Amino acid sequence: MPLLPYTCPTNAGRAERFQHRTDMNSAPKLSDQLCFAAYSFAHALNRAYRPLLEPLGLTYPQYLVMLVLWEADGQTVKEIGSRLRLDSGTLTPLLKRLEATGYVSRQRGSRDERQVIVALTDAGRALSEKATRVPLDLGCAMGAGREEIADLRDRLVALRDRLADAGCSVGEPET
Amino acid sequence: MPLLPYTCPTNAGRAERFQHRTDMNSAPKLSDQLCFAAYSFAHALNRAYRPLLEPLGLTYPQYLVMLVLWEADGQTVKEIGSRLRLDSGTLTPLLKRLEATGYVSRQRGSRDERQVIVALTDAGRALSEKATRVPLDLGCAMGAGREEIADLRDRLVALRDRLADAGCSVGEPET
DNA sequence: CCCATATTGATTGCGCGCAATTGAATTTCG
DNA sequence: CGAAATTCAATTGCGCGCAATCAATATGGG
Incomplete structure (x- = not known):
């Protein structure tokens, strides 16, 4: 039994429903793909954020970590990672840079020596004020309404x- | 005069239209942000593509380059970059890897010695067949209809x- | 209590993305 | 024609993302 209602046990047979091009026999077209739209949109967002965040001394992923901490201070690397869907291989060096900048502190938990508690410094808390303006400017730049x-x-x-x-389950042979 | 109708000359005044959180005085919330949704969706797509493309010996950005070349063989680095919105700093090493894998060839243009023509090899052309299935599997995995x-x-x-x-123009002082 | 197992974060290696710079080829214009 | 400006690809440096691996700590069963 498939894990999902959306899994296609017979990919070949139901493929037409997901065919987003006119010529069935050629390679998929770039412009037809949702995937490329998402990919290029994400990069465009990153580029748009850069000049707004640079004065704050943050990159976009660092800004996301700050958002998480502004919502709830004093989280473990694991907790931050589960919210942002990032692993320690990405977060550890990023958090070290945030620590070097002076926005967070990192210290081993006393109850569980395996985990590291990431907490805001005064500078990190204070940054929240300036950061409020950032998403508003971006909303303006996109020119889309609140509900859209x-x-x-x-x-x-x-x-x-x-x-x-x-x-x-994707790509695995259907046993 | 603003370059765009969407530019906000008085950000503070019109900010409410782009306010996506209930508490006006606190930091923006992660879950409210379109930006994080796009960011995490793009990464989820990358993760989903990885196991499908790995058997073909491609990464996702390499797959995008192949899509561009399958549409029109023999393009310059500049042309590929303008389609994918990537610059030579990203493309040059990527194309060298595609060349090392054996899917493309790179040679200086004869008419203009500055540009490099990227062309498919036989193996690169042949790969198009196997790659056809990839976006179909992904469409299945997302379980979304064609029109959505x-x-x-x-x-x-x-x-x-x-x-x-x-x-x-974003973030610049409004002279 | 002791050992097998699991969890947590750090580390390494690789491939992007992008800013900034460089160098070569070409175009523009005086 | 020839100098200046422009264009194109390559290079360098840095910060992600992620797979794979590792060491330290915690936990549960015998």
């Missing part, structure tokens, strides 16, 4: 979660 | 292009 943005966000999150759940 | 995917794609592309156009 919310709708798009919800669709993306839904697809992301379905992809993540399906991830382990 | 097309709609989402168009919205993302529209926002991306608006962001790219606005990029140069």
